[in-house]
Amino acid sequence: MSIIVNGSATPLPPDPRVSLLDLLREHLKLTGTKKGCNQGACGACTVLLDGERVVSCLTLAVQAEGRAVTTVEGLAQSDKLHPLQQAFIDRDGFQCGYCTPGQICSAIGMAAELERGVPSHVTGDLTAGTIAASREELAERMSGNLCRCGAHNGIIDAIAATFISKEAAQPYRPDGPEMAA
Amino acid sequence: MTPFQYSRATSAAEAVQSAGLEAAKYLGGGTNLVDLMRETIERPAVLVDVTGLSANIDEREGGLLIGAAVRNTALAEHRVVRERYPVLARAILAGASAQIRNMATVGGNILQRTRCAYFYDDEGSRCNKRTPGQGCDALDGFNRMHAILGTSPACVATHPSDMCVALAALDATVHLEGRQGRRTLALTDLHRLPGDHPEIETVLEPGELITAVELPPLTMASTYRKVRDRASYAFALVSVAAALRVEDGAVKAVRLALGGVAHKPWRAWKAEAALKDGPVTAEAFRAAAEAELADAAPLRDNAFKIELAKRTMVSVLGELAGEAA
Amino acid sequence: MNILEQAGEAAKGAAQGVLKKAIELAPDSWLPGGRPDPLIHHQHGHVGKPMSRIDGPLKVKGAARFSAEFPLVGMTYAAVAFSTIAKGRIATLDIKAAAEAPGVVLVMTHLNAPPMKPTPLFMTHSKAAGGDNLAVMQDDRIHWNGQPVAVVLAETQEQADHAKSLIRVEYEAEPATTSLAAAKAQGTGPGQFMGEPLKLEIGDAEARLVEAPHKISATYRTPRQNHNAIEPHAAMLVWNGEELRVHDSSQGVAHTAWSLAKIFDIDEKQVNVTSPYVGGGFGSKCLWQHQVLGAAAAKLAARPVRIALSREGVFRVVGGRSLTEQHVAIGAQPDGRFTSIIHTGVTVMTRHNAFPEPFIVATRSGYAADNFKLDVEVAYIDMVANTFMRAPGEAVGTFGLECAIDELAEELGMDPIELRIRNEPEKDPTEGTPFSSRHIVEAYRAGAERFGWSQRTAPGMRREGEWLVGMGCATGTYPYYRMPGGAARITLTRDGRATVAVAAHEMGMGTATVNMSIAAERLGLPLDHVSIEYGDSTLPGVILAGGSQQTASIGASVIAAQRVLVTELLKLAGNDSPLAGLGADQVGGYDAGLAKLDEPERHESYASILSRAGRDEVVAQASAPPPLELQHWSMHSYSAIFCEVRVNAVTGETRVSRVLGSFDCGRILNPKTAASQFRGGIIMGLGLALMEETEFDERNGRIMNASLADYHVPVHLDVPPIEVIWTDIPDPHTPMGAHGVGEIGITGTGAAVANAVYNATGKRIRDLPLTLDKLM
């Protein structure tokens, strides 16, 4: 009768109404996972459940019994940030930072889906063995994570630079054309 | 959320037994039910989690038998679905977000409820579906997202699923298990039109469980097109599931279904009849679309859907015809 | 009272008339900007270099704590019930079942709420923070559909939410005004903004329009919108005796503290509001009923309270941007020169607030013309008080104005950029003041070149499969503001470290980061020797994170505090220092100490000054001078927005495929975070253009899409790569040479998209958002 959260077994809440999100935030004080809508409509609460990205606000904690949950707090290895976390800083993939944990967890789940060959709404050839991770593919796959600050470009760049290749991201050159007219 | 008891079923029989109560509900991924419970629109006393039941996808007689607990992502990524039923893969992938598709089950997707905003507004709006006889605030309110076909003065809501539109076009059957035993139903017969009782959305008996969905073989090119208000993560204004086989310059076989236009996934029988054995031309496609939408009734905000549905049908058929040619 | 004091007082109350008088008499020397900020000329320091956010590591780890994330011992969770009628009174209130539900600690309604004074309405006092001026839960009156009618406190959120659902309220409804037509029929009144009428007539614009050989006259409509920051509003409140402690999500901590003190009739010092991180604000994170209700309930229950609004709750309790109906008419000579500019129309607001969406403000200084008629009329509706939302006025006003210019260019057969350049004013066309720094033409030229504007075809001429492709552009503009009340404290310690404390806010703009680098440079310290304290109402200053003015306000405050610091240090340095005999204006921070500005060898380190004086630290605090630069010059940020759209000829779906923003916003202090601000504004502009609309049911005044599933904001797939470039020309009349960068991006974007859609399809849509039904 427990859930494994970032590697540690955690008892189930006594009240089955408690969502996985509230279990994390209120019971375990793991407030890194955010609540933007509590309705499945923003993605801020995205966590990895047995490695797959889900919205924790619409997951009852009891549904996660016996399963492994990874939250944003479980990504960094001791002092070292996950490469994607570092890329978010390097590419300025956030402003207020409220959607950020959800974006990061979602992107990690997404990378595994891409690797597995899961197609998306914008995939041209459904039968292709490998899917070219174009910018459009990444954007479609990340569309379940809203960002109101408008950090979208930086987010996709951070993801592309981490999981695809440095070249897949837009150039970010402090002295480049973007930086001075 | 109203308090409830939670249990997990390990077999269909056990599930049906545990759900003996009127106030019991099956729980799939929870992406619709938990949301509605939080809004106190659904108030089950017992939740029977059926995600532990069959999540297999088996090839059977050239078709597929899909367990009701199969997650939407798993179905869309299945090799056979991608190769032989692209319309289904595309419909699923056009719905919701990756996170929600990872959670949502086949059974739950089929039985998800309308997204009508007045239905969701438990405190502030009247809705016959929520409270029979109360009246329908959508009739003269915001109804841009609402139905144009098969509506009634009692309710003009749409069924929001994308997957079901593909299933309707694919002649899918639904396997059911209830206290009276097992039965199968054509998916197109499962959902009801609102009539005088919009609160009754399907022909399921109380406590009846969806155990599987079966797809017959498909030997046509197929695809799905969804038109919506933003590029992704939005419900359909109109969607079209289509399958087409052209032989000797004529339509040999065709299946068409529409989403976003009715209280149920709308199989376009009239359009199919108009197309069958006819020419593969834009004019013929248009005529078929006109036939299907001849009875469409616009509301205050959604008249555009009539033309949109027609144009989208023509465009999708054109695309498939081009592929077939 | 001397002129200075008078000006200061006047500025506080935003009584612009007095301020104007003061300026005429004022000597230039004490005008901020009379002498350019020396920092402008530093070219090799921290300022102007791209710098990653200092709060980045915390945010990517999920370790930054937002308002709802401070656990308090004994905390209760709140749930709020909202009214379902727009006007009338509560007839019966059945709370029995709720009060008896498991875990319930308190049910608060108007029958038991503690006495509270009306909320101080924004702009009625320099520290007022309220969205409306109503007293909260003091009687049975209902003023809008969605007004809080009860608050439940319980031991868990689940229990509170459930108990709330058991409350039954019956109302006695009264006739309400909930439709635009009904509101207009009742007559409109003149709009006022920042103490000035939103009305201006110069010459005879109507007559000149009639005579003009070329003209455009059209009506443009923009709908209600909501901010929808991804973090919903939330606060944690606890009373310690008569002292109120609040963790809030706030863009005005000092304002909120003062206003709460007024409401609870206690001293300002008894309220402490902190807000270290804000999950997006855009104008919405000020004082609304939830903080007041949370404080009242905490008082009544004698328990700490967490009140976190649901997403629906945010729509019900927090106002958004109001709708506008704008009439724009421009008369032009055959060479394109404008003779007459008319921009008039209606917006709606409530009787309880003072914020008519000021959609004409950009038109006041946009283009040269001799005849102007500008007028915002207000109609009154029973609804939640509307408020500022990112670039209030300009975001929607530029939609009308910049579409009209595009239409006129078409009529004249002229390139729309050329038409704009031809009407570039030499000085502010309505105020007559000189521009402090305006390089919009340069921005257009650079942008057009990079974007490939010359590839633009005639309307409806480019088609790729089902997709029609078009290009459009528009000018964006947003004023430079610096609100009165800025103050800062610098604490310098003997080990050569400084802490700058200022009651400012970090909502994602990069405020903390950029101000750390500015302070380091001003003080001549390495970055890691400077820290910034902010987001706390007990810190100096009354600084609003709004109007894109925070950085200017902090900048001016730090300049003032530094001057005090330098004066004090020179005193401490005494006659044995290489600095002996120098005045505060002759020295600056350099190499961890002070040096003579034009003779840097005359230098003494902070450590040396302090140890010689036997001091561990020096603390200097000062207020920024009143923002008189605003009276002297016409000051604005500018942009030229270019966009390429693809419109599906079959379905009418519009996708924006390319955007370039070319900005003229003074000196760019941190290119990295500024670029993000520009992009963020543009993306919100794409939402405004294509999809955003708050659905207000005109039958009963209820918002019907109070969720993020139904209120659409752009998703990743809606957002193309956005290129941003800038002139980087410092404004000599502002601190650091900078202008605001937070709001400019959204301005002009709506029109750029609409103009591109016209170029793609030949269809002119004057009604936002540009949904596909309008394009089929």
Ligand SMILES: Cc1cc2nc3c(=O)[nH]c(=O)nc-3n(C[C@H](O)[C@H](O)[C@H](O)COP(=O)(O)OP(=O)(O)OC[C@H]3O[C@@H](n4cnc5c(N)ncnc54)[C@H](O)[C@@H]3O)c2cc1C
């Ligand atoms: C923000 C958002 C956006 C969305 N966008 C889309 C979209 O664009 N397109 C789209 O198609 N969908 C969309 N959805 C809906 C989503 O697809 C459904 O919520 C999901 O498919 C439901 O599946 P579930 O397993 O989670 O169902 P649940 O929520 O678990 O259950 C739904 C219903 O089915 C019943 N049920 C579940 N399993 C069975 C069974 N085996 N037998 C009998 N009854 C059963 C439940 O009792 C309940 O009444 C969206 C949802 C959200 C939250």
Ligand code: SF4
């Ligand atoms: S359309 Fe149907 S679901 Fe919507 S309010 Fe009317 S009755 Fe209810």
Ligand code: FES
């Ligand atoms: S909080 Fe879960 S999707 Fe928004």
Ligand code: FES
């Ligand atoms: S960074 Fe603020 S919402 Fe994404």
